[in-house]
Amino acid sequence: MIEFKNVSFEYENGKPVVQELSFQIEKGESVGLIGANGAGKSTVMKLLLGLVSGDGEILIDGMPMSRNNLADIRKKLGFVLQDSDDQMFMPTVYEDLIFGPVNYGMSREEADRKADEVLTKLNLTDLKHRHNHKLSGGEKKMAAIAVILAMEPETVLMDEPTASLDPYNRRIVINTIKDLKQTKIITSHDLDMIMDTCSRVILLSNGRIAADGPAEEILRDKALLEANHLELPLGIAKR
Amino acid sequence: MKREPGNKIEHALHELTAMDELAAGSSFVHSLNPGAKLAAAVLYILAVLSFHKYDLSGIIPMVIWPVLLFTLAGIPVRTCFYKLRIVLPLVMAVGLFNPFFDHTPMFRLGGFIVTGGVISMITLMLKGVFCLMSSFLLAATTPIDSICAALRKIHVPEMLVTLLLLTYRYVGVLTSELAVMTDAYHLRAPGQKGIHISAWGSFLGQLLLRSMDRAQSLYESMLLRGYDGRFHYAIRTKFAERDAVYLAVSAAFFLLVRYGNAAELVGRLFVR
Ligand SMILES: Nc1ncnc2c1ncn2[C@@H]1O[C@H](COP(=O)(O)OP(=O)(O)O)[C@@H](O)[C@H]1O
Ligand SMILES: [Mg+2]
Numbered sequence: 054m055i056e057f058k059n060v061s062f063e064y065e066n067g068k069p070v071v072q073e074l075s076f077q078i079e080k081g082e083s084v085g086l087i088g089a090n091g092a093g094k095s096t097v098m099k100l101l102l103g104l105v106s107g108d109g110e111i112l113i114d115g116m117p118m119s120r121n122n123l124a125d126i127r128k129k130l131g132f133v134l135q136d137s138d139d140q141m142f143m144p145t146v147y148e149d150l151i152f153g154p155v156n157y158g159m160s161r162e163e164a165d166r167k168a169d170e171v172l173t174k175l176n177l178t179d180l181k182h183r184h185n186h187k188l189s190g191g192e193k194k195m196a197a198i199a200v201i202l203a204m205e206p207e208t209v210l211m212d213e214p215t216a217s218l219d220p221y222n223r224r225i226v227i228n229t230i231k232d233l234k235q236t237k238i239i240t241s242h243d244l245d246m247i248m249d250t251c252s253r254v255i256l257l258s259n260g261r262i263a264a265d266g267p268a269e270e271i272l273r274d275k276a277l278l279e280a281n282h283l284e285l286p287l288g289i290a291k292r
Numbered sequence: 293m294k295r296e297p298g299n300k301i302e303h304a305l306h307e308l309t310a311m312d313e314l315a316a317g318s319s320f321v322h323s324l325n326p327g328a329k330l331a332a333a334v335l336y337i338l339a340v341l342s343f344h345k346y347d348l349s350g351i352i353p354m355v356i357w358p359v360l361l362f363t364l365a366g367i368p369v370r371t372c373f374y375k376l377r378i379v380l381p382l383v384m385a386v387g388l389f390n391p392f393f394d395h396t397p398m399f400r401l402g403g404f405i406v407t408g409g410v411i412s413m414i415t416l417m418l419k420g421v422f423c424l425m426s427s428f429l430l431a432a433t434t435p436i437d438s439i440c441a442a443l444r445k446i447h448v449p450e451m452l453v454t455l456l457l458l459t460y461r462y463v464g465v466l467t468s469e470l471a472v473m474t475d476a477y478h479l480r481a482p483g484q485k486g487i488h489i490s491a492w493g494s495f496l497g498q499l500l501l502r503s504m505d506r507a508q509s510l511y512e513s514m515l516l517r518g519y520d521g522r523f524h525y526a527i528r529t530k531f532a533e534r535d536a537v538y539l540a541v542s543a544a545f546f547l548l549v550r551y552g553n554a555a556e557l558v559g560r561l562f563v564r
Contacts, residue, residue, distance in 0.1 A: 152519075153517035155524045
């Protein structure tokens, strides 16, 4: 379970980016964190991962986040970065796959097995020995997802997973996300993707929660979405 | 963001950093202990740098060591020069002014008097080239993570090693940012060769800011996957007998070339 209690944060320039944020996410939920550019979505993820720290309290499975348990907390959370180039820093997909597991104490053999298992599950066995800098955008995104799943996180965080993908690769990523059993938190302004993958939506506006509820309700609320510089998902607008 | 390395600068720099394809080989040299290879490279560089500035004939035999190892590693020496083609001129430029300052006559070659400046220029250039060759040899036969693990093992501070690792990865980041920016610049300044000097300041500033941001997220992404300054994932190889032999033979060769001037030895045999 993830809990934010009155969390506020500002960058050095003093402009508040996240303000008095409170919410709870239960195990197994799939939550879409939506909002216009600059609403604070990525910052919320960074707070959750302990990459930046603000005022208020963040609890993971009841543990208040602190310096001492940061490693344990990060182990539970798998973060798929918006830019896969930052995620895939090893020479090959395979080396990236075992990097996390081995750092967290798995033996090389176990990590090997884990890598194969994940690649098979995501239908990516062809990518195993490919060089990262030679992957296409879609392949790289899928490989980045595989890399995170290989660490066996309890919760998967994804920052704009479908940004800059073509429709075909976007569909592959969406189907992959749908199949994930883990707790999911996904930021995006691709509301059709959120519609497909999330049952709950938290709408952020200027670092505050503008709405929090079932995806079915919020994503149909044209007035609410437009007031927050978003549009009805195409899938709903067409109906 | 995905870019093909279509930009010329990026292409050349990218090749330079994409060393891992070479480092994944399986020759005798590749399989040596990373620590032994690192130590040999450091000794080689020290030996090369210790030659006197006029000792051109003494330093030339030093070329044998990297060339021999490149051959054993199955990497053509020309690959090394090709990959280093944008760095080589910089290193060579270092000695370029010596001939203007040092006019000490050294010997006659045909009708020309060869000055000390010319000799020291060539010696300095060779020093640069040799050091580059041996560094390239190390990088091309040893994965960066193994080099870092070896450094940690001899207790080089974690900070420095992480810095080295990040720099290595950072060069890639820097070049892709550079490429995006030069492309963007040229789209708005068609037909212009290079970047106009008036734009250099803001260009460099932008480049620095952008690549710092990228390096930051790269480092964060390493942290999130359990990076803690130790290199758990680097493949460990024991320091075996052959590593000791390799190191000893290399060191003996350096000493021989450096102090036991081979040419002089042979000469003395005949004079006395
Ligand atoms: N490193 C930073 N330094 C200063 N301001 C930042 C930084 N990163 C983001 N911001 C600002 O914080 C706000 C929220 O950014 P972000 O969380 O990235 O939004 P989103 O992901 O919803 O687009 C924006 O106004 C942005 O300009
Ligand atoms: Mg964002």
